Amino acid sequence: MDYLEEQLRELLLPVIKEEGVELIDLEIRGHANRLVIRVFVDYPSGGITIDKCVELSRLFLDRLDVEDVISGNYRLEVSSPGVDRPLKTIFDFSRNIGKKVRVIYFDDEVEKVIEGTILKAQQEEVQIKMAQEIKKIPVEKIRSGKILLPW
Incomplete structure (x- = not known):
């Protein structure tokens, strides 16, 4: 800053x-x-x-x-932040609990993309519910997130 x-x-x-x-x-x-x-x-x-x-x-x-x-x-x-604004911070994710998102994150230095619903957003991790599992992603591994619009 x-x-x-x-x-x-x-x-x-x-x-x-x-x-x-x-x-x-x-x-x-x-x-x-x-x-x-x-x-x-x-x-x-x-x-x-x-x-x-x-x-x-x-x-x-x-x-x-x-x-x-x-x-x-x-x-x-x-x-307002608008619906197309990227989710960058834990605060962004916590404000959008229950919404469908696409999250880009790193897992063992490999970039991955998942889609699901935000279940929790805590200081150290975000939990995303996908069809068959709940993925826990450490905040420092998240590159960005985006709310998926229903249409």
Whole structure:
């Protein structure tokens, strides 16, 4: 995490907690005078609305303007994580328990792909229920996951 990202997290987290949402991810793209800051948020149970994202955007902009941590122009985007966002962290998997996923992971240095339903997501492993078995995958072996849509 770079210094600007760390500063932004520190500034935005109090607002995020006060508003009852969770920070899913924070991305900073671009360079000096043309930064794009993307803040992905959701309720703990999911289902954040566009109206709530707009409200959070205004609150974040107010906070950023007061603290003046970004010199130059920037664009702030606040949105939900979306269904096509890759599952990268244990938090991502735990928020999606019960959903069908495709997981890419390493087993003895060989990349493998499985599909199934997330049963558990703990600090050290994710459990995926497949047709005939339950696969326990250590978190450090997971490269990525993706929610499988029903259509």
